[in-house]
Amino acid sequence: MPVANRMRAYSANSSFIRKMFEEGNRLAAIHGRENVYDFSLGNPDVAPPASVLESLSRHAASMNHGYMPNAGYPAVRAKVAEYASRLYEVELDASGILMTCGAGGALNVILKALLDEGSEVITIAPYFAEYRFYIENHGGRMVTVKAGADFLPDVAAIQAALTGRTRAIIINSPNNPSGRIYPAGTLKALAEIIAERPDIAVIADEPYRRLVYDGLSVPSVLKHIPNSLVATSASKELSLPGQRIGFIALSPAIGERDELMDALIMANRILGFVNAPALMQLVLADCIADCVDVGIYDARRKAMCQVMDAAGLKYAEPEGAFYLFVAAPKGDDLGFCQALVEERILAVPGTGFGYPGYIRFAYCYDEQTIRNAAAGLKRAVAKF
Numbered sequence: 346m347p348v349a350n351r352m353r354a355y356s357a358n359s360s361f362i363r364k365m366f367e368e369g370n371r372l373a374a375i376h377g378r379e380n381v382y383d384f385s386l387g388n389p390d391v392a393p394p395a396s397v398l399e400s401l402s403r404h405a406a407s408m409n410h411g412y413m414p415n416a417g418y419p420a421v422r423a424k425v426a427e428y429a430s431r432l433y434e435v436e437l438d439a440s441g442i443l444m445t446c447g448a449g450g451a452l453n454v455i456l457k458a459l460l461d462e463g464s465e466v467i468t469i470a471p472y473f474a475e476y477r478f479y480i481e482n483h484g485g486r487m488v489t490v491k492a493g494a495d496f497l498p499d500v501a502a503i504q505a506a507l508t509g510r511t512r513a514i515i516i517n518s519p520n521n522p523s524g525r526i527y528p529a530g531t532l533k534a535l536a537e538i539i540a541e542r543p544d545i546a547v548i549a550d551e552p553y554r555r556l557v558y559d560g561l562s563v564p565s566v567l568k569h570i571p572n573s574l575v576a577t578s579a580s581k582e583l584s585l586p587g588q589r590i591g592f593i594a595l596s597p598a599i600g601e602r603d604e605l606m607d608a609l610i611m612a613n614r615i616l617g618f619v620n621a622p623a624l625m626q627l628v629l630a631d632c633i634a635d636c637v638d639v640g641i642y643d644a645r646r647k648a649m650c651q652v653m654d655a656a657g658l659k660y661a662e663p664e665g666a667f668y669l670f671v672a673a674p675k676g677d678d679l680g681f682c683q684a685l686v687e688e689r690i691l692a693v694p695g696t697g698f699g700y701p702g703y704i705r706f707a708y709c710y711d712e713q714t715i716r717n718a719a720a721g722l723k724r725a726v727a728k729f
Contacts, residue, residue, distance in 0.1 A: 361697030417444025519665025688721030
């Protein structure tokens with residue numbers, strides 16, 4: 346059966362993350378899982394909070410598993426709005442919340458609602474590798490602007506990249522893969538450069554918002570940028586990536602808000618999501634203020650930094666999420682990733698995030714696995 350040309354190209358150039366994850370599975374089949382150090386995939390291994398498991402059990406046996414409005418259960422939307430009002434420091438109600446199939450589903454819904462054929466979406470490198478697919482799904486064109494040396498957005502460069510076809514800017518903080526948190530000053534500067542462009546939305550992709558360290562917090566995009574939307578999920582904060590539950594929150598100041606929400610609801614429906622998973626909506630409403638123990642990830646962050654320090658590797662100091670973005674020896678991220686594979690260590694080249702010369706290590710793996718990789722990492726550096 347003929348496959349669409351675009352999908353054939355996508356398959357041939359599929360995500361580096363998935364490629365390295367599959368390589369890890371191949372090596373594990375040969376050497377045993379315990380002898381492979383796979384830091385390729387951001388797949389949380391920390392158990393969900395007990396409150397989540399209790400809520401799952403309680404609702405599963407007693408709820409109606411039928412359809413609900415495409416935007417989600419009204420009571421759930423209201424509960425999420427109440428929580429999000431505190432989190433984002435703006436006044437939200439149920440009419441500004443759409444329940445979604447995770448953050449990935451949320452981003453696709455937003456882009457479907459906003460983009461016409463040929464619309465441009467600015468992303469900031471390093472960026473989440475799936476953004477290009479999401480944008481092109483809906484007829485858009487991704488325009489990449491490289492972050493500054495500190496891995497923070499270069500607002501002047503973003504402003505220079507704006508054209509009459511620009512419809513959105515996607516930001517991701519805490520950032521995957523750098524772990525940087527975008528400060529309030531950066532958000533205010535972004536608001537200034539689009540102040541006269543009501544046709545441009547800032548889309549904040551925030552599944553790691555509460556996975557932050559050293560007493561830091563993530564400034565509110567909805568507070569600082571009037572024309573903004575947040576796409577988020579429970580995948581990381583509640584350790585539920587396979588359950589696909591998230592939501593979209595609209596800034597109360599966004600232009601043509603009701604028409605936009607109508608478009609989002611329609612997109613949620615016609616993309617085939619129909620509605621967010623019924624059971625997980627109820628669980629999220631119960632547990633939205635809960636979070637996994639961030640201290641576990643912090644201990645792993647420190648262990649990973651120690652391993653990199655011992656190998657003489659430099660990296661961006663991670664402030665949030667669970668990734669370390671490490672400078673590749675000789676600036677050769679592809680070559681060094683291959684050298685790591687020879688030591689049965691799996692990481693993802695920065696090329697896959699639009700930022701060659703760096704390598705992403707995920708530290709959502711147990712601390713002993715991280716420390717056991719130290720000797721092989723040193724050997725890879727020495728040989729390279």
